[in-house]
Amino acid sequence: MQPEKHNHINIINQPRSEIMADYAGQQGSNHSREINVIPNLELIDLGLGHSPWGAPKKIVETLINRHSSEILNRIEQYPSDRWSAKLAQLTRQRFNLSEETHVSFQPGGSYRILANILTNLIDWTPKKEAGIITPGLCFPNIALLVHQLVPQNKKQEFPFKALDLPINTSYDQRIISLAQHRQQDPLSKVVYLDLPNNPTGATLEQDSLTAIAEATLNKNNPDLLIIDEAYGDTININAISLAQQYPHIIITRSVSKTIGLAGMRIGYAIVSPGQLSELYKKSMDLVFDVGGLDQLILQQTLQPEILNPHLKQVKNKIFQVKTHLIDQLHSLGLNILPTDMNVPILLAQAPHIPNFASFLARYGIIIESGSDFKDVCSEINDSYVRIRTPKDIQTVNIAMQRIQNAIQEAQENPEACWLT
Numbered sequence: 092m093q094p095e096k097h098n099h100i101n102i103i104n105q106p107r108s109e110i111m112a113d114y115a116g117q118q119g120s121n122h123s124r125e126i127n128v129i130p131n132l133e134l135i136d137l138g139l140g141h142s143p144w145g146a147p148k149k150i151v152e153t154l155i156n157r158h159s160s161e162i163l164n165r166i167e168q169y170p171s172d173r174w175s176a177k178l179a180q181l182t183r184q185r186f187n188l189s190e191e192t193h194v195s196f197q198p199g200g201s202y203r204i205l206a207n208i209l210t211n212l213i214d215w216t217p218k219k220e221a222g223i224i225t226p227g228l229c230f231p232n233i234a235l236l237v238h239q240l241v242p243q244n245k246k247q248e249f250p251f252k253a254l255d256l257p258i259n260t261s262y263d264q265r266i267i268s269l270a271q272h273r274q275q276d277p278l279s280k281v282v283y284l285d286l287p288n289n290p291t292g293a294t295l296e297q298d299s300l301t302a303i304a305e306a307t308l309n310k311n312n313p314d315l316l317i318i319d320e321a322y323g324d325t326i327n328i329n330a331i332s333l334a335q336q337y338p339h340i341i342i343t344r345s346v347s348k349t350i351g352l353a354g355m356r357i358g359y360a361i362v363s364p365g366q367l368s369e370l371y372k373k374s375m376d377l378v379f380d381v382g383g384l385d386q387l388i389l390q391q392t393l394q395p396e397i398l399n400p401h402l403k404q405v406k407n408k409i410f411q412v413k414t415h416l417i418d419q420l421h422s423l424g425l426n427i428l429p430t431d432m433n434v435p436i437l438l439a440q441a442p443h444i445p446n447f448a449s450f451l452a453r454y455g456i457i458i459e460s461g462s463d464f465k466d467v468c469s470e471i472n473d474s475y476v477r478i479r480t481p482k483d484i485q486t487v488n489i490a491m492q493r494i495q496n497a498i499q500e501a502q503e504n505p506e507a508c509w510l511t
């Protein structure tokens with residue numbers, strides 16, 4: 092099928108089932124996969140997006156010292172809605188949100204929230220204007236979710252589109268193009284973007300955010316604008332104030348990344364006040380959704396005296412380690428796409444190694460491979476890798492030594508890249 096053209100922008104709107112089926116099986120995401128690692132090398136995981144610094148250690152201390160008797164109660168009894176309301180209140184205070192701005196914590200991580208939005212909030216029936224569009228290179232699981240959750244017989248065309256811009260297009264330019272494109276494509280009533288961007292770790296200027304909010308506002312019948320801020324805890328510009336100003340925005344957030352609680356699988360949504368908040372409450376919120384013990388842990392974590400120093404410390408770590416990582420990657424001749432130094436992920440390319448991630452897996456380095464992002468960017472290939480910032484400079488140095496060895500082997504024996 093030929094790519095669609097709109098004002099000279101190619102559009103991907105094909106489900107690539109072979110890649111989607113393979114996505115969860117990539118070595119970066121699935122540690123159970125057998126990897127042929129060179130003997131005696133300990134694995135270095137730079138793949139999954141959890142924080143290598145973990146959660147604030149104080150929460151464990153507080154739970155044991157102050158809440159030990161409460162823990163059994165929390166496991167034995169149904170959770171209280173009052174406790175969920177408390178989490179929402181702490182979040183409103185944290186971001187200075189009005190009481191009318193709905194905040195909802197939900198199990199299954201922000202991933203489950205995205206899945207529920209697709210199934211509960213969007214009408215996919217034929218003739219209804221429903222399709223989802225993204226700025227291209229972004230969290231590719233959104234395409235996977237559409238593929239999994241939207242009944243395919245309801246639509247003639249796969250209802251997911253991605254602007255297929257050149258890979259080195261800046262993130263601001265992608266969003267501006269999306270805003271312009273939106274005017275020509277009345278069918279894509281749902282717009283998804285991630286801030287910061289996964290895989291590049293790029294952030295946006297306030298003007299670009301305002302441009303996309305305006306372009307999707309469409310006063311009589313606004314689009315749904317989903318802004319995925321899973322990695323949003325360390326960036327300087329986020330979309331939270333926009334969600335208060337505009338009526339059509341849902342921001343999804345996570346406690347998995349910078350907060351360091353990936354194992355809990357909890358996410359939260361911040362929803363524009365008004366009709367959208369009411370619809371969200373009616374269609375998405377369920378009683379007893381977040382477990383009592385999870386509520387207790389989160390209530391401790393979200394206390395400003397615990398959360399703020401933790402986020403500050405993690406942000407400093409990311410900046411320090413990422414600066415060193417980027418210096419080292421450049422000195423090894425890798426290309427790096429523009430990235431924000433406060434975000435723990437980046438996209439790098441070894442132009443001469445066609446199978447970079449699986450080649451590095453042999454050297455005990457686990458990273459996300461470029462083709463995991465193929466559903467949203469046709470130019471990307473396996474010479475690209477998404478790297479998550481490691482814990483410390485020492486780990487960067489060990490990883491760099493291995494990458495250097497891999498590059499040297501690839502130069503001496505190009506065939507070796509395929510021996511995974």
Ligand SMILES: Cc1ncc(COP(=O)(O)O)c(C=O)c1O
Nearest residue numbers: 140200201202230289321345347
């Ligand atoms: C951009 C983005 N959104 C959402 C998620 C899902 O995060 P979680 O379900 O852990 O909140 C991830 C995790 O990889 C992500 O990178």
